[in-house]
Amino acid sequence: MDITAQHRLFGGTLSFVKHDSAATQTPMALSVFVPEGEGPFPVLIWLSGLTCTANNFTEKAGAYKRAAELGLMIVAPDTSPRGEGVANDEAYDLGQGAGFYVNATQSPWAAHFQMETYVTHDLLELIAAEFPADMSRVGLSGHSMGGHGALTLAMNYPHLFKSVSAFAPIASPVHCPWGQKAMTAYLGPSHEAWERSDAALRLARGKALPFDEILVDQGLADPFLETQLMPHLLEQAAKVAGQKLTLRRHEGYDHSYYFIASFIDDHLDFHTRRLKA
């Protein structure tokens, strides 16, 4: 692990980190906030959206004040492998910066785009080894593509994550252009392979999940609400599955980090209540 930069803030420490991932076969970047004190601390992992790096949440979400008060670690990984030898696409919604938190099976993506294994194995392993983290108390949240990642990874790895929430998630990749494009590229054309990585479909299967509640915030002035995000599909699936979902719709809020900043403290509180329970 390389610490590429480190800052004191709110009594704690923010580290920008690079480490080699066996899953992606590349160096991966992330930020880690560790609050003041001894630990071990509960951990929230934040998965970012399209075009983001580890920096967007870290610089813009305004999350660390409350995290410091709560004694919560926050880990924000990059959204994909990157570098010269890594496949890419000119579009913002495919390739580098757009890993969709799945393990690609299709060429040319399969060689490095193994974000599902990266988050659920390599990243957790790094945190457990290098930081004062309580790995029995890990929550997962994210925004947009990262909201999709948080929901689907929590559903598929419920033994790893004790709590899950999302901001403006892509609720059902099968049903929207971003998802159809990325899933076709990474997983191939068969919808069967997509199902476990589609939050609404995965939830509607009805397999009981251990989460007492899932918290989702959505801005009603979000330009992607109708065409890409479709939170009503998540709502319908939750009803089918008998899963408690608190979906809050916020008048006037858009898809930006200003929306996230406005409600991030509620999510930190939500996770901490469950992680410390």
Next chain:
Amino acid sequence: MDITAQHRLFGGTLSFVKHDSAATQTPMALSVFVPEGEGPFPVLIWLSGLTCTANNFTEKAGAYKRAAELGLMIVAPDTSPRGEGVANDEAYDLGQGAGFYVNATQSPWAAHFQMETYVTHDLLELIAAEFPADMSRVGLSGHSMGGHGALTLAMNYPHLFKSVSAFAPIASPVHCPWGQKAMTAYLGPSHEAWERSDAALRLARGKALPFDEILVDQGLADPFLETQLMPHLLEQAAKVAGQKLTLRRHEGYDHSYYFIASFIDDHLDFHTRRLKA
């Protein structure tokens, strides 16, 4: 005035604005946060440091949650005129992004680099005309070059500003390389012309200021502390002048926005107490 982008956050509204300045003879960019409600609201003007635009504070300081709670407007202007017809320098500490909040008298800078008049006249005029601001309750703060700007403009225009604070200000341009370079370029070689734009010298002159207290925060891991910022000169000057100065030195904090974010709420509280008094 052009509103180039607008976001809802914390119940209020953040606007990115462009307007034509008579002082700089260019369009000038800024951000304006207006809290929820009717107003008129007290106003804090934030002056940013070298290399910054209106966006750095706006995206990274995490100031709007408390501002919303306090009912405080925050205005963050750009650090200089910009554009193709505007003089510039390859260095980060001169020209565009480095206006130093003075009115340049020297060629080629004098044509557009009139930041003192911009902040104390054009910017205030815009805010009074276009936003629900109470112009009898305006405070001034800033970081690094912007801390220098906040201190010197408040000292030279005490009728315009009711409160002043700074983060890691350049306390005495006369005594540091950044200041010597910029002041020579903008104001010419005579130190006499610099004095009123040097916070420590201006304060040591002993002319009584109306500020009951000036708040300054400084990180002790700031790489510019010894060579450029020199807050002890401000401390000495305050003693000479009989001006109460609260200079807080913070172990481990650096020059970044993570340092600012860690203590910005204290400054918003400090200003609000004085602006609402």
